[in-house]
Structures are given as structure tokens and as C-alpha cells.
Amino acid sequence: MAYPPIVIALIEALGADVVSLRETIAGRRWADWSGEPADIPLALLRPRSTAQLSEAMSICTLYCQPVVVQGGLTGLAGGACTRASDVAISLERMTRICEVDPVSATLTAEAGATLESVQNAAAEAGLTFPFDLGARGSCTIGGNLATNAGGNRVIKYGMARDQVLGLEAVLANGDVIDSTHKMVKNNTGYDLRNLMIGSEGTLGIITRVVLRLRPPASAVATAWCGVGTYESVTGLLSLALRRLPTGVSAFEVMWPSFVDYMTTHVPDIRNPLDERHNFHVLMESVGTTEPEHQEVFQCFLEEALEEGLIENAALAQSKGDAAEFWRIRDSTAEFPVLMPDLIAFDVSFSIADIGRAAQECDAALRNTWPTSTVLTYGHLGDGNLHLIVQVPGADAATVDAVENLVYGIVRDYRGSVSAEHGIGSKKRDVLGHTRSVAELAAMRAIKAALDPHNILNPDKVLPA
Amino acid sequence: MAYPPIVIALIEALGADVVSLRETIAGRRWADWSGEPADIPLALLRPRSTAQLSEAMSICTLYCQPVVVQGGLTGLAGGACTRASDVAISLERMTRICEVDPVSATLTAEAGATLESVQNAAAEAGLTFPFDLGARGSCTIGGNLATNAGGNRVIKYGMARDQVLGLEAVLANGDVIDSTHKMVKNNTGYDLRNLMIGSEGTLGIITRVVLRLRPPASAVATAWCGVGTYESVTGLLSLALRRLPTGVSAFEVMWPSFVDYMTTHVPDIRNPLDERHNFHVLMESVGTTEPEHQEVFQCFLEEALEEGLIENAALAQSKGDAAEFWRIRDSTAEFPVLMPDLIAFDVSFSIADIGRAAQECDAALRNTWPTSTVLTYGHLGDGNLHLIVQVPGADAATVDAVENLVYGIVRDYRGSVSAEHGIGSKKRDVLGHTRSVAELAAMRAIKAALDPHNILNPDKVLPA
Incomplete structure (x- = not known):
């Protein structure tokens, strides 16, 4: 069987260790969780270093060969799905936690490291990486940044982009942008970091990241509130931000349709409140010092009750209670079955x-x-x-x-x-x-400037 | 006297109300605080609306006419200085606070509004815009974003870019990018917002901004600490972030050379501590609830003393005390005279x-x-x-x-x-x-893509 010239060139340069041929690719490694159309790619590259990836991109530029970069394949928009004519690039062999610097409160990792491994490495150093998603065990930190993922604690800690101090990326032509510094402030030219983040593999391939760590949050207060009107929901949020010294780390609102469906369709899930309310709010606030944190939270809930912002509330008395509340919200994981x-x-x-x-x-x-x-x-x-x-x-x-x-x-x-x-x-x-x-035109101009042959995840993000 | 064709075209389109001729420009409106070389520009445009500015840019594109945008002219790097061949554009007539939305906690303003007017409008709505600079009365919010300014509270609230939800900008060709939305999360294509922010007027002209407001901080604890070693300085920061529920809003470190100079050269400035220390740290923590906030702060200081992280400390007992501490740090304003x-x-x-x-x-x-x-x-x-x-x-x-x-x-x-x-x-x-x-090459490619005639603040930021 004759292989396409690009595949032969890649094997010659990088070896069969890095380049897997189409017929050997197993495990649906060409599709993410989106259900978008996908096909087995021409080849799958699994580079072991930025240098190998850079070489691969130089070759792909030479052949105008489209590539699709893949992280943990947990995306929901089809960004990592391949066509039969694409070369897939997986960063699954670039998973190293390179360094944790406790003084600067930073962690440097290769982009293929799973979110969970980053969280664990931070915790081992007595710090925390607060960014969190349900797919933490499979998704990669590179994928989190390429898609600017959100998750559970955006209200307090921000999106994926807000966790990043520096990064390294390989451009379409193989150039390596090494911006892996640990500085909070760096006003030196254009913000290439934020341009790469959220570009879904269409402007560059993120290979290494420097993340900001935070002090661990040792105290957690959680409540499930029943609220009567939308005005009271926003009033409750506003009061929480004013009264709670550490603000809120989650403010999840569920309409009655959601709570009714979950409590009737998912086994062992029950509404913590006896009555039905127009809105249910799952609130969480993380802090540093027990028991003061719980006391302040309880005072706030009492004030919200007195002011009529909430009709009723259940305050978690234990980690088990809090987990019960979260199970209702997180039972969305059952949707694919239900x-x-x-x-x-x-x-x-x-x-x-x-x-x-x-x-x-x-x-x-x-x-x-x-x-x-x-x-x-x-x-x-x-x-x-x-x-x-x-x-x-x-x-x-x-x-x-x-x-x-x-x-x-x-x-x-x-x-x-x-x-x-x-x-x-x-x-x-x-x-x-x-x-x-005008915005789409500016995006297209940037895409053409950084990827003139349109080989990085073509036909994704920007409409034809 | 014959005017250059570009000036005539601008006057014809926008009128003498908007276009000031070189000989009528007064008040050193061609230079900022940097001391960089500057000359009186060809003309000064003072548009009253985004539409007028857009029209002006279309004309400048036609004539390949370089422009320099100016905010409050308080910059320290020369970004707003003009050459004799430039057209200057001042946003001093676009100063409106368009809206404060207390429910979404956002403020929308025209880019020429001063930082102080933004802060005041937020305060009037019972919220706060915590971003702050010494030049607050003169600098504009557009200039703050164009330069991604920093200031006093970055450690808690981030740089200028971290305050922004959406913006409107005029591109070189007159296109208007209207991205003035109020959303915290918006993963729809490339991050044009962060690309404009910090580009110092070389990629686009920011005309309107949507800013994020925060709940007001009613409690402030301030201390002046004497510290023996750099390891203790970073240890103190780390302990503060772990112990103080609201973290720190300022952590200013002064070496002895600085404190000695200030206390001997600036009248009425004295070291709050009797002894000389290797490092002096001015710490501030803002919170919501008095007196608990002060108590927690005092406990933290006692722990830092016991652990030997600080040799001595003065805790501000009043706003007057805190102001005294800050006067030492802020006496840097005397440098130009001293x-x-x-x-x-x-x-x-x-x-x-x-x-x-x-x-x-x-x-x-x-x-x-x-x-x-x-x-x-x-x-x-x-x-x-x-x-x-x-x-x-x-x-x-x-x-x-x-x-x-x-x-x-x-x-x-x-x-x-x-x-x-x-x-x-x-x-x-x-x-x-x-x-x-590689980074400079990527920046140049982006500049060429968005400003192909190189008319937006040419010769700034990127080396020739």
C-alpha cells in the first residue's frame, strides 16, 4: 500500500515511534464528545517534545497539510474532530509537571498533563489550582486553555485564561513562541497569550503552560436556597458579594423544571427543601478559617431570609450534606443516558x-x-x-x-x-x-497572518 | 498658507469643530510624561462620537496618514507623543458615562472618561471600580486600557485588562468593532478584546468600554512591617494569603535605600518604626465587615511576629495612620523635583x-x-x-x-x-x-494584518 508523501516525510523525520498510520489508530481517537461528524485521520502524531512538534509543523507547512490538535477529547463543540484528510496531533506523551515554585506560587506543566494531575501537584506543594471541571481526569490543561474552558468556580477564580501567566506554543510554520515566564505583570507588546487561549487550535498549538496557584481554601460553606422571584435571585447574589468576605465560589441557579426532572428521573436525588420554589440556588463560599467562615455564612443566610430574598434554605452541616446538594446539580452527567x-x-x-x-x-x-x-x-x-x-x-x-x-x-x-x-x-x-x-473580518485577518496556508484546524471556529 | 490635502479632506468631512490646525494647538498636547521626543502634529482631531472617529480613520487610510491617539497624556513610555507628520486624535470629547447596571455590576463609558469619573460613577451606584492609579484625575479609561495600566491594587484586582467585559474600537480602516457586551463568559472566537488592550494605539482605537464593578470594600486594615530577609518577605506574603480571608490588596516592599532617602529628603516623612530594617513592607487588606476584619488582620500580624517573619510592625489605628504609611510610598511623586x-x-x-x-x-x-x-x-x-x-x-x-x-x-x-x-x-x-x-515576528504579522498601511501609532511598540 502506498502512503501519501506527507506521511512518508513525517515518518522519515520523526520515526514510527511518533507517527501512527491510519490503520493502526484505535479507540475513536478522532472524535470528541460533541457528536460532530468525524473520520479516521491520515495519521496520528504523538510527539515527545516541543522540538519534535515544531519539526512536524515545519513539514506540514511544506506540504500544506491540515492538522488537528487533540487534548483529552472531552470537548463539546467538535474542535478536536478530524476529517479523513487531516493529520491528528495528540499531546498525550507531553504530560510532565515540570516545576512547582511555591514562592512565586506557579506551576509549569506540559500541555498534555491532565487537569487532575495539575490539581494534585499543586495540592502536594500545599497550594491549590482552583480551576475545575467534571472531566478533570481526562481533559488536558492544554485543551482547557485552547478552548478557554469555564467550569464550576469561574465566579471566584475566572475562566481558564485567568489562570495563566505564560505559555509556549508552536505556530503553523514550526516557530516556537516561548513565553513561559512567571510574571504577573508584563506589558511588552501584544497579548499573544490570550490570543492563543480560546483559539481552539486554529492559531497555534499550546505545548507548555505556567499557571498561577492560590492558597488552599480550607473552609467551605454550602447552602441550598429556595427563592421566589428572579429579582430576589440577583438580590441574593448582590447581598452575598457584599456580606461574605471571601465572596462566593459557586452560584448555581436551577429552574423548577430542572429540579423536578432530576428528583423524578435520577435515583436517590431529592430536593433538600420540602416546598417547591420558583428558583433553587446552590451557593458555595470557600474561605480560610473555620469556624468563623461558617458563622459569617450563617449570618448572611439569616439576613437574606429576614430581607425576604430567600423563602427557605438548607445549610450544609457536613461535607456529606454539601455533596448531596452538589449531586443534584451534577446529575447533569446522567443526561446522555436519560x-x-x-x-x-x-x-x-x-x-x-x-x-x-x-x-x-x-x-x-x-x-x-x-x-x-x-x-x-x-x-x-x-x-x-x-x-x-x-x-x-x-x-x-x-x-x-x-x-x-x-x-x-x-x-x-x-x-x-x-x-x-x-x-x-x-x-x-x-x-x-x-x-x-467587522469582528469576523478582524479574526480572519489574524488567522491569515499567523496561519497563511490554513493548516491549523481548518474549517473550525470561523465560518467559511 | 496651503494646508496638506489630508487636513483639507478632514476639515471638509468633519468640520472645523473637530479638526484643529497645527498653529492653533496649545498646551503641549503632543507629549506625555515620558520626556520622549515629540513635535507639534499636523492637526488635532477631537471627535464627538465613534461615527466621527470612524469617518476620520477612513479618510486617514485613504491618505495613508499616520495617527496618534491620546488619552490623558500621563503615559511614561512615549506612546502618545506625536511627530510633526502625525495627526493627533484626542478622545477628550467622548467622556460620557453611558450606563451603570447595578444588577449585572457593570459600567459602560466612553473611552475619554477620566478614571476618577468612572470611580465616582461606580461609587454613586453603591459599587466600586477598584482599579486605581495616582494619575486618576487626568488619565482616561481608554488610555488605561490601551496601555494595560497597573497601579496600586493589581495583587487583588488585576491589571486594567482584568476589569473589562467588553469594548468598542475603531480599526485603521474605520471599521468599528462593537463588542460592548456585559458577559463574563463569551467563548466565541478570538480574543480581540485582549489584543486591543495593551497594544498602545497600534492596532485600534478603543472608543467605549464595559467595565466590571465590585462590591464596595468598607473595611481597610493597614500595617507597616520591618522584615529582616527576603525569604521572610515572601514568607510574609504567603502567610498573609493563607490567613487573611480577603487576601491582600497591597504588598509594597521598600528597600532601606528608599526609606532612608524619603525620610531625609521629603519634609514630614518619618519611618513608623524606630529601627532600620532590611526590608519595609506596606501591607493592606480590604474587607467587608468591621471590626472582624481588623481582628483577623491583627491575629495574622501576631502570628507573623511569633514565627519571626517580621521583626516589628506598626498597625494603623486610624485612617490618618494609614495615610501616613502611604505617604512614604507615594512620595515617589516628589521624584521629578528631587x-x-x-x-x-x-x-x-x-x-x-x-x-x-x-x-x-x-x-x-x-x-x-x-x-x-x-x-x-x-x-x-x-x-x-x-x-x-x-x-x-x-x-x-x-x-x-x-x-x-x-x-x-x-x-x-x-x-x-x-x-x-x-x-x-x-x-x-x-x-x-x-x-x-518568534514572538516579535508574530506581533508584526498581526500588526500588518490589522493595520496594513501602518498608520496607527507607527514606530511605537515594535522595533523597526
């Missing part, structure tokens, strides 16, 4: 708009498809709404219609069609709902 | 390296120029060192030699030649000490 045909949304609004926007989506969906299931929940403190829609017997046209309806409302509110999952291939056609023509 | 011929540095290192790097600079400078004055201080919690050097009778060659020496040490430590002041024209030639050849 609703294999669900249509999921990850959108953003200003905090002031979420209540109305969510209601508008819900009403329009139920009105158009009366038999549909619509579940609404979100990281409200970050303006991030998740919406789960199931229409019995939906065909492709129905899915399109559901998406058009929701993304239309997002556009009307000047919201974001992707809060934390990214664009990939899945949302490419609705990118223009959030970004203007 | 040392008109000073050579000032704004550099960064990893926190672990600052102690050694500062000592190396100090020793090398005093060794080479025995009669020199060298003062060392900095925002240590951010890795930011300021170094003030005066060499009696220094000529231009000596100034060059002093700069070469310090920037050489910065390069050896992989530090940053500009922590918070930016590059402008002043540090253009040492940008390569911090950024690699």
Missing part, C-alpha cells in the same frame, strides 16, 4: 437579562413543541445559562428549528452563543449571532 | 527572583558608578520592581550604560522590561530582551 437525543445549549447573557431570556426561551420552545422537555439551569453568577431541550421524535429539521429559536433569542439579547464550550465546528454557523461582521 | 535627572525603571521578575535581581542591580550600579543614588521599591506581590537611579553629571552615554546594565540583568533573569508602563517609543529597542524573535 435523554440521548437532547439538544444542549451553553449560552450567556448579562446577569440582569438572564431571568427574562430564560423565560422567553422556555415559553417559545414549549409553545412551538408542546410535548418538549425543557430544563433550565446555569452558573448564574457568571451569566452562563444551560438549556436542555428534548423534542420527542425530533428529526434533523426540528433540531435546526430548536437551535434557530434559541440562538435567535440569544442574538436579540446581544448574548453569547457559546459561554464556555467554544465554537469548534458545531457553532461555527451561529458565530455571527454574537460577533459582528 | 531628582530631575533620574533614570527610572519599571521591570518584572518572578516573585522568587526579585530579591536577588534587585540586589544584583543595586550592587552593579553602585560598583560602576560609586557616586550614584539607587532606590529600590516595588509592588512585590505582583513581581513588579521599580528602580530609581541617579548618576551625578550623567550624559546621554551614561544613561544608555545604566539602562543597558539594568535591562541586561532583566534579560538574564527572563524578566520583563516593562511591568506596567508599556513600551511606547521609550522601550522599543529593548522589547527583544523580554520577547523572542
Whole structure:
């Protein structure tokens, strides 16, 4: 069998240890969790160093060979899916934790390290890497940055980009941008770091990162609150930010549809409050000093009750209680089993708009498809709404219609069609709902400048 | 007198109200505080709206006319200085606070609004815009973002870029990028926002910004500490971050040279501690609840004393005490009078390296120029060192030699030649000490893509 010249060139330069041929690639290593179309790639490269990757990219530039970079393949937008004509690049052999510097409070790691291994290395040094996602055991820190992932604690610690001091990346032509410094302040020219972060492998390949660590949070206070109106939900958030010295580390809001569905469909899940409320809020605040932290939190809850912002609340008295509360929110992991045909949304609004926007989506969906299931929940403190829609017997046209309806409302509110999952291939056609023509033109100009042969994850992110 | 065609075209399109001719420009509106070379520009534009500015840029593109954008002209790197062949653009007529949204905790303003007016508008709404600089009354929020300014509270709240949710900018060709949304999470394509921020007017002109507001900090604890070793300084920072629930809002370190100079040269300034220490640390922590906040802070100080991290400390008992401590640190404002011929540095290192790097600079400078004055201080919690050097009778060659020496040490430590002041024209030639050849090439490619005629602040930031 004759191999394409690019594959022969890669094997000659890097050896069979680095280059796996199409027929030897196993384990669905060409698709992520998005369900987007994917095919087995031409070859899979697994470089052991930045130098090897740089050499591979020089060769791919020479052959104008498209590449797709892969982390833990847990993405939800199709950014890591390959076509038959692509070369896949996995960073699974570049997983080293290079250094933990406890004085500067930094951790340097290769991009293929899993999020969990980064968290563990920080904890071993008596510090914490607070950024967290459900997929922590599989997703890689490089993938987290390439997609600017969000997760559970954005309200306190920010998105993935906010954890980064420096990074190293390989550009399309093989050039290595080594910006792996540990400095908090560095006003020296353009912000290439933030340009690489969130570009989903279309501008460069992140190979090494310097992350900011934080002091460990030893005290955790958690409550499950029943709230009557959306105004009270935002009032509760505002009061929490004013009263709690350490602010809030989670402010998850669930509409009744969500709580009803979870408590009836998932075994052993029950509402911590006896009554049904219009909104349920799972609040968490991390701090440093027990028992003061718990006392301040309890005082705040009492004030919120007195002011009528909450109708009722359950305060976690133990780690077990807190885990019970979180199980309700995290039972979204059961969705693929419960609703294999669900249509999921990850959108953003200003905090002031979420209540109305969510209601508008819900009403329009139920009105158009009366038999549909619509579940609404979100990281409200970050303006991030998740919406789960199931229409019995939906065909492709129905899915399109559901998406058009929701993304239309997002556009009307000047919201974001992707809060934390990214664009990939899945949302490419609705990118223009959030970004203007002038913005898309500027993005295309940047893409053409840094990747003139369009070989880095082509056909992802930017609409054709 | 014949005006150049570009000036005539601008007057025809925008009117004499917007376009001031060279001979009518007064008040040194062509230079900032940097002392960099500057000349009266061809004309000064003062647009009243983004639409007017967009039109002006379309015309400048047609004529390939270089422009320099100006905020409050308080920059220290020469970014706003004009040449005789430039057209200056001032945003002094675009100063509106457009909206404060207390629910979403955001403020929208035109870029010409002063930092102080933004702070005041936030305070009137019961919130706070914590970003702060000495030049707050003159500098503009657009200038703060164009230079990604730093200031006093970076350790807690981050740099200027960390305050921004959305922005509007006019590109070289007159295109308007309207990204003035209020969303915390928005993973939709490339991070144009952070690319504009810190580009010092070379990639686009920021015209409107959406800023993130925070709950007001009602409690402030301040201490002046004497510390024996650099290891104890970093140990003190680490303990503070672990013990103080709200962390630290300032951690300013002064070497003895600085404190000695200030207490002997500036009237009414005295060291709050009787003894001389190897390091003096001005610490501040802001919180929400008095008196608990003060109590926790005092407990922390006692622990630091017991652990031997600090030799002695003065705890501010009143706002007056705190103001006295800050007067020592802020007496740097007297430098232009005390040392008109000073050579000032704004550099960064990893926190672990600052102690050694500062000592190396100090020793090398005093060794080479025995009669020199060298003062060392900095925002240590951010890795930011300021170094003030005066060499009696220094000529231009000596100034060059002093700069070469310090920037050489910065390069050896992989530090940053500009922590918070930016590059402008002043540090253009040492940008390569911090950024690699590959990084500079990527920056140039981006500049060429977004400003193909090189009309936005040409000859600034990127070395020729």
C-alpha cells in the first residue's frame, strides 16, 4: 500500500515511534464528545517534545497539510474532530509537571498533563489550582486553555485564561513562541497569550503552560436556597458579594423544571427543601478559617431570609450534606443516558437579562413543541445559562428549528452563543449571532497572518 | 498658507469643530510624561462620537496618514507623543458615562472618561471600580486600557485588562468593532478584546468600554512591617494569603535605600518604626465587615511576629495612620523635583527572583558608578520592581550604560522590561530582551494584518 508523501516525510523525520498510520489508530481517537461528524485521520502524531512538534509543523507547512490538535477529547463543540484528510496531533506523551515554585506560587506543566494531575501537584506543594471541571481526569490543561474552558468556580477564580501567566506554543510554520515566564505583570507588546487561549487550535498549538496557584481554601460553606422571584435571585447574589468576605465560589441557579426532572428521573436525588420554589440556588463560599467562615455564612443566610430574598434554605452541616446538594446539580452527567437525543445549549447573557431570556426561551420552545422537555439551569453568577431541550421524535429539521429559536433569542439579547464550550465546528454557523461582521473580518485577518496556508484546524471556529 | 490635502479632506468631512490646525494647538498636547521626543502634529482631531472617529480613520487610510491617539497624556513610555507628520486624535470629547447596571455590576463609558469619573460613577451606584492609579484625575479609561495600566491594587484586582467585559474600537480602516457586551463568559472566537488592550494605539482605537464593578470594600486594615530577609518577605506574603480571608490588596516592599532617602529628603516623612530594617513592607487588606476584619488582620500580624517573619510592625489605628504609611510610598511623586535627572525603571521578575535581581542591580550600579543614588521599591506581590537611579553629571552615554546594565540583568533573569508602563517609543529597542524573535515576528504579522498601511501609532511598540 502506498502512503501519501506527507506521511512518508513525517515518518522519515520523526520515526514510527511518533507517527501512527491510519490503520493502526484505535479507540475513536478522532472524535470528541460533541457528536460532530468525524473520520479516521491520515495519521496520528504523538510527539515527545516541543522540538519534535515544531519539526512536524515545519513539514506540514511544506506540504500544506491540515492538522488537528487533540487534548483529552472531552470537548463539546467538535474542535478536536478530524476529517479523513487531516493529520491528528495528540499531546498525550507531553504530560510532565515540570516545576512547582511555591514562592512565586506557579506551576509549569506540559500541555498534555491532565487537569487532575495539575490539581494534585499543586495540592502536594500545599497550594491549590482552583480551576475545575467534571472531566478533570481526562481533559488536558492544554485543551482547557485552547478552548478557554469555564467550569464550576469561574465566579471566584475566572475562566481558564485567568489562570495563566505564560505559555509556549508552536505556530503553523514550526516557530516556537516561548513565553513561559512567571510574571504577573508584563506589558511588552501584544497579548499573544490570550490570543492563543480560546483559539481552539486554529492559531497555534499550546505545548507548555505556567499557571498561577492560590492558597488552599480550607473552609467551605454550602447552602441550598429556595427563592421566589428572579429579582430576589440577583438580590441574593448582590447581598452575598457584599456580606461574605471571601465572596462566593459557586452560584448555581436551577429552574423548577430542572429540579423536578432530576428528583423524578435520577435515583436517590431529592430536593433538600420540602416546598417547591420558583428558583433553587446552590451557593458555595470557600474561605480560610473555620469556624468563623461558617458563622459569617450563617449570618448572611439569616439576613437574606429576614430581607425576604430567600423563602427557605438548607445549610450544609457536613461535607456529606454539601455533596448531596452538589449531586443534584451534577446529575447533569446522567443526561446522555436519560435523554440521548437532547439538544444542549451553553449560552450567556448579562446577569440582569438572564431571568427574562430564560423565560422567553422556555415559553417559545414549549409553545412551538408542546410535548418538549425543557430544563433550565446555569452558573448564574457568571451569566452562563444551560438549556436542555428534548423534542420527542425530533428529526434533523426540528433540531435546526430548536437551535434557530434559541440562538435567535440569544442574538436579540446581544448574548453569547457559546459561554464556555467554544465554537469548534458545531457553532461555527451561529458565530455571527454574537460577533459582528467587522469582528469576523478582524479574526480572519489574524488567522491569515499567523496561519497563511490554513493548516491549523481548518474549517473550525470561523465560518467559511 | 496651503494646508496638506489630508487636513483639507478632514476639515471638509468633519468640520472645523473637530479638526484643529497645527498653529492653533496649545498646551503641549503632543507629549506625555515620558520626556520622549515629540513635535507639534499636523492637526488635532477631537471627535464627538465613534461615527466621527470612524469617518476620520477612513479618510486617514485613504491618505495613508499616520495617527496618534491620546488619552490623558500621563503615559511614561512615549506612546502618545506625536511627530510633526502625525495627526493627533484626542478622545477628550467622548467622556460620557453611558450606563451603570447595578444588577449585572457593570459600567459602560466612553473611552475619554477620566478614571476618577468612572470611580465616582461606580461609587454613586453603591459599587466600586477598584482599579486605581495616582494619575486618576487626568488619565482616561481608554488610555488605561490601551496601555494595560497597573497601579496600586493589581495583587487583588488585576491589571486594567482584568476589569473589562467588553469594548468598542475603531480599526485603521474605520471599521468599528462593537463588542460592548456585559458577559463574563463569551467563548466565541478570538480574543480581540485582549489584543486591543495593551497594544498602545497600534492596532485600534478603543472608543467605549464595559467595565466590571465590585462590591464596595468598607473595611481597610493597614500595617507597616520591618522584615529582616527576603525569604521572610515572601514568607510574609504567603502567610498573609493563607490567613487573611480577603487576601491582600497591597504588598509594597521598600528597600532601606528608599526609606532612608524619603525620610531625609521629603519634609514630614518619618519611618513608623524606630529601627532600620532590611526590608519595609506596606501591607493592606480590604474587607467587608468591621471590626472582624481588623481582628483577623491583627491575629495574622501576631502570628507573623511569633514565627519571626517580621521583626516589628506598626498597625494603623486610624485612617490618618494609614495615610501616613502611604505617604512614604507615594512620595515617589516628589521624584521629578528631587531628582530631575533620574533614570527610572519599571521591570518584572518572578516573585522568587526579585530579591536577588534587585540586589544584583543595586550592587552593579553602585560598583560602576560609586557616586550614584539607587532606590529600590516595588509592588512585590505582583513581581513588579521599580528602580530609581541617579548618576551625578550623567550624559546621554551614561544613561544608555545604566539602562543597558539594568535591562541586561532583566534579560538574564527572563524578566520583563516593562511591568506596567508599556513600551511606547521609550522601550522599543529593548522589547527583544523580554520577547523572542518568534514572538516579535508574530506581533508584526498581526500588526500588518490589522493595520496594513501602518498608520496607527507607527514606530511605537515594535522595533523597526
